[in-house]
Amino acid sequence: MFEQENYEHSDLYKLRHTAAHVLAQAVLELYPQAKLGIGPPIADGFYYDFDLGVDGNGRSHSFHPDDLPKLEKRMRQIIAEKHPLVYAEVSADEVRQRLADQPYKLELIDELAEKGEQISLYQHDSFVDLCRGPHVADTGKIPADGLKLMSIAGAYWRGDEKRPQLQRIYGTAWPNKKALKAHLAMLEEAKKRDHRLIGRELEIFILDEDIGPGLPLWLPNGNILREELEKLANEMEDKVDYVRVATPHIAKESLYLQSGHLPYYEDEMYPVMERDGSKYYLKPMNCPFHHKIYASKPRSYRDLP
Structure with missing residues (x-):
């Protein structure tokens, strides 16, 4: 929609940021x-994460x-109140006092204080939040008919699955009702082309949580498509020799040390496997192998691509 740098300075970004606070x-x-x-604001709207605590049986609300x-009704009331x-720029001690009952905010405050960064707050009505901005001048600048809460999802705090899972509410906000309607219509059209739905309906592939996201099980129809695409790719490659x-x-580990890849990519590679005293890695790239093939016999510079 926007280049990120331009978006972060746009009126739409400010509008959505304030909508998240509302x-x-x-x-x-x-x-x-x-x-x-x-x-924060995101590409087509905003979200906010919440921890609603647990009930008497220890189950998360x-x-x-x-x-x-x-929630939308109350948001529109807050918008109408303008x-x-x-x-305000504040000290770490002051903001800790003002957000003393917000443990996730306190964690962020401690990190900012440790780094020596400026700490700032935004307040509207009785609501105060740790925030750098930017925002619109007042809540009334959010078009009430351009606002909609979209969905609820789970999200781990700081993206860490070992941390608490929070409740994330997604919303969207636009300059007017017409823009909102256009966005919602686009989403409906996108649903019709959702590869997950098409894959299942046409029996091309299925996804299974026990296998993992983005790891499809190709069904017979899907395997035919794969084979045809591979055939087309081979034909195109043959044309250019x-x-x-x-x-x-x-x-072995020695291959990736020799190529220089291991020191740079080890954190992104799968864990090492040990066998008969040697360390092995699942390959993250093909080039070290191809280097070995090229070096397997004397060659002329004319053999270079």
Whole structure:
């Protein structure tokens, strides 16, 4: 939609950022026990993460889709009240006092203080949030008819699956009702072309949570498509005298040390496997193998691609 740098300085970005704060205020008013995570603008809207705590049996409270209309209604009331957004630079001690009941915010404050970074708050009405901005001048600048809460999802705090799972509410905000309707229509069209739905309906592939995201199981129809695509790729490669080889899926540690890849990519590679005193890695790239093939016999510079 926008280049990221331009988007972050746009009026739409400010509008959505403020909408996230308005959502957080509405949640705190309707669910006073809620703890706040973060709430940034994103490419086509905004989100905010919440921890609603647990019930008497230790089960996490969670939002339900029926909660979204109630939150939207309160958000529109806050928008109509036209509360100014007030920016303040504060000390770590002051912000800790003002957000003392928000443990996730306190974690962020401690990190900012440790780095020696400036700490700032934004406040509108009774709602205060740790934030650098930018925002619109007042909540009334958010078009109430250009706002919609979209969905609820789970999200681990700081993206770490070992940390608590929070409740994320996604929303979108646009300059007017017409822009919102156009966006919603686009989403409906996109659903019709969703590869996950098409894959299942046409029996091309299926996805399974026990296998992992983005790891399809190709069904007979899908395998035909794969084979036809591979055939087309081979035909195109043959036209430009491309020569194919095949290499193992694992190799000794020494290969990646020799190529220089291991020191740079080890953190992104699969864990080492040890066998008969040697260390092996699942290959993250083909080039070290191809180098070995090229070096396997004397060659002329004319053999270079």
